[in-house]
């Protein structure tokens with residue numbers, strides 16, 4: 341949101357988490373125009389290495405299409421790119437909503453890139469984990485309406501991305517599965533993964549789901565409320581855009597303040613404990629036993645293919 345006041349543009353800070361009920365900052369027009377205003381990519385997609393971002397000027401809706409082969413695993417590079425794109429859209433006064441989807445016809449995202457957690461230095465692990473946090477803070481704390489068009493399987497970090505959105509639409513295909521399966525890899529979903537799931541499906545279902553590392557078929561995900569709707573694969577984008585228009589019919593300021601009121605405690609919990617969360621991750625992932633589990637899991641994935 342931006343308004344002109346005494347020659348200064350009053351712009352929303354763009355992150356619910358840092359400021360609670362959206363605080364406002366003064367920025368000069370000159371500074372703002374260094375940011376990617378609508379005019380800099382009007383109606384045209386801007387493509388980075390791992391995703392394409394297309395903003396429709398008429399609707400104010402951007403589509404982020406993840407396109408990292410083979411399975412949209414969330415590497416450090418991917419996460420950094422994603423956070424930058426979200427920041428750009430957040431600062432763009434014309435953009436009011438984002439649909440997140442995948443160019444891979446059967447995988448939304450395979451979750452965190454396991455190669456980023458295996459055989460790496462503590463420094464690298466720390467940097468990687470900060471990027472995972474940043475992705476979630478940007479998505480969960482976004483002022484924009486966020487809809488996940490889950491057009492394929494979405495384990496672990498992929499499920500987290502979907503959980504961070506305002507609404508989830510999944511392709512109605514029995515082969516697709518979604519869930520936080522971390523325990524199956526011998527690792528533990530951190531507290532903010534857990535909180536994200538509790539906020540969507542409730543405490544009991546989350547406990548069950550997390551302890552067993554359950555992956556749900558699309559129809560079972562709908563039953564427990566992990567996704568909001570199932571739609572035929574070829575209709576998923578049209579449907580996501582139609583749901584988006586319903587959400588955008590609500591005045592932004594009222595919806596954004598309501599969203600912040602609901603999400604702030606969860607966001608604050610990570611912001612307050614951000615450094616200790618990184619340290620916990622680094623200590624945990626560096627353990628020999630965890631490295632062994634990840635190695636076996638990677639081997640299993642490769643064998644499954646052959």
Ligand SMILES: CCC/C=C/C(=O)SCCNC(=O)CCNC(=O)[C@H](O)C(C)(C)COP(=O)([O-])OP(=O)([O-])OC[C@H]1O[C@@H](n2cnc3c(N)ncnc32)[C@H](O)[C@@H]1OP(=O)([O-])[O-]
Pocket residue numbers: 410411413447449450451452453454455493495496497498521522525527528529530638641642644645
């Ligand atoms: C505290 C930490 C919290 C952790 C959170 C997480 O997100 S943990 C993450 C939890 N995530 C999971 O447990 C998901 C594990 N993945 C799967 O279940 C399946 O791959 C699939 C259903 C995503 C796609 O099935 P499909 O039959 O279409 O494809 P395919 O199986 O044939 O794989 C193709 C290639 O991709 C590779 N690769 C795959 N995933 C990853 C990855 N995350 N990373 C890196 N690489 C990955 C796979 O090795 C293979 O490589 P190759 O041999 O070509 O060099």
